[in-house]
Each structure stands twice: as structure tokens, then as C-alpha cells.
Amino acid sequence: MQKQELTKEQEQMARFAKAMGHPIRIAILQMLANQTCCFHGDMSEVLPIAKSTLSQHLNELKDAGLIQGEITPPTVKYCISKENWALVKELLGGFIESVATSKGDC
Numbered sequence: 001m002q003k004q005e006l007t008k009e010q011e012q013m014a015r016f017a018k019a020m021g022h023p024i025r026i027a028i029l030q031m032l033a034n035q036t037c038c039f040h041g042d043m044s045e046v047l048p049i050a051k052s053t054l055s056q057h058l059n060e061l062k063d064a065g066l067i068q069g070e071i072t073p074p075t076v077k078y079c080i081s082k083e084n085w086a087l088v089k090e091l092l093g094g095f096i097e098s099v100a101t102s103k104g105d106c
Contacts, residue, residue, distance in 0.1 A: 058078060
């Protein structure tokens with residue numbers, strides 16, 4: 001059997017999954033999904049983590065393209081990246097469906 005290269009889709013799915021792989025990041029995404037936008041300071045008052053830790057989680061989500069931020073000194077406003085969430089839905093939804101309906105059984 002010949003080794004295969006990873007596809008662009010596999011790498012992108014893994015990047016999205018890694019970014020969503022922490023409960024605080026899921027909480028951030030849920031918070032942002034329920035409103036138009038949210039300011040860093042507001043999130044730090046609600047979430048049970050330090051501001052510096054929140055910034056690290058926001059950067060991870062932003063680097064993956066799941067959220068976007070707008071800097072208007074002295075604040076930063078975040079929102080969901082609708083375009084990339086359509087891609088998340090397409091890639092991960094298709095992957096989950098293919099695994100759920102696979103013939104593989106242990």
C-alpha cells in the first residue's frame with residue numbers, strides 16, 4: 001500500500017478541531033454565536049479565566065479563522081467569522097456523516 005499525502009481538507013478540519021478543543025474556547029464560541037459581537041473586557045468578566053489566558057484562547061480561535069477581531073483602541077471587539085463557519089459546517093459535517101454511515105465495525 002502506498003503512503004498518501006494529507007489533503008488540504010484534512011489539514012483544515014484538524015486545525016478547526018484543534019482550535020475548538022478546549023472547553024473555554026467552546027464557551028467563547030457559544031457566547032459569540034448568541035450575539036452580534038462581544039468585547040474582550042466583557043468576556044473577561046463572564047468567563048472563569050484571567051484576561052491574559054482569555055487573550056491566548058481568542059488568539060487561537062482567531063488564528064484558526066473561527067472568529068475575527070476589530071481593534072478600536074482601547075477595546076477589541078470579536079465576532080464569529082460566518083464565512084469560515086460555513087466551511088467548518090461543510091468539512092466537519094461531511095466528515096461526521098461519512099464516519100457515522102461507514103461500513104467499518106469493530
